[in-house]
Amino acid sequence: MALQVNLADFEMARTLGCGSFGRVKYAKYKQDGKLYAVKFMKKHEIAKLKQVDHINNEKRLMAQISYSFVVNMMGYAKDDHFVYIIMESINGGELFTHLRRARKFSDGQSKFYGLQVGVAFASVWRSPTATARTSSTAT
Numbered sequence: 001m002a003l004q005v006n007l008a009d010f011e012m013a014r015t016l017g018c019g020s021f022g023r024v025k026y027a028k029y030k031q032d033g034k035l036y037a038v039k040f041m042k043k044h045e046i047a048k049l050k051q052v053d054h055i056n057n058e059k060r061l062m063a064q065i066s067y068s069f070v071v072n073m074m075g076y077a078k079d080d081h082f083v084y085i086i087m088e089s090i091n092g093g094e095l096f097t098h099l100r101r102a103r104k105f106s107d108g109q110s111k112f113y114g115l116q117v118g119v120a121f122a123s124v125w126r127s128p129t130a131t132a133r134t135s136s137t138a139t
């Protein structure tokens with residue numbers, strides 16, 4: 001289960017990418033020297049776009065899931081301006097970027113990625129708390 005962490009325990013490094021509410025940075029956890037990805041999400045942008053429930057659900061779901069084909073969350077934090085999600089750093093890039101580059105996946109690639117996505121969803125649905133939350137928000 002992911003825990004509330006102290007952001008001062010992380011040494012922020014380069015930006016890995018940008019999302020809808022802010023950026024994702026590479027960061028070193030000072031206690032064990034491991035590298036993580038820290039997602040910064042601006043609270044005022046979340047509120048402006050009426051995504052408060054969505055972000056709370058993202059955080060709760062990530063905190064409950066621990067599985068090989070899912071980006072695992074290590075912890076979270078918040079301050080007056082941002083909500084932070086600290087997760088394992090995955091360096092392969094987004095699936096959509098690979099698809100756009102390839103234009104079309106081969107049958108083998110489609111099966112490979114499709115199976116991973118299917119198995120990841122199955123792991124979420126096996127988690128009783130995660131299922132209750134996704135069911136109640138899937139309207």
Ligand SMILES: Nc1ncnc2c1ncn2[C@@H]1O[C@H](COP(=O)(O)OP(=O)(O)OP(=O)(O)O)[C@@H](O)[C@H]1O
Pocket residue numbers: 016017018019020021022023024037039071087088089090091094
């Ligand atoms: N765990 C990670 N490891 C490495 N890079 C990541 C990780 N998470 C995100 N990134 C990088 O940061 C970029 C933005 O990610 P983010 O999840 O914020 O984007 P998003 O899909 O717009 O999500 P949202 O709409 O929830 O903000 C990604 O495209 C990727 O390049």
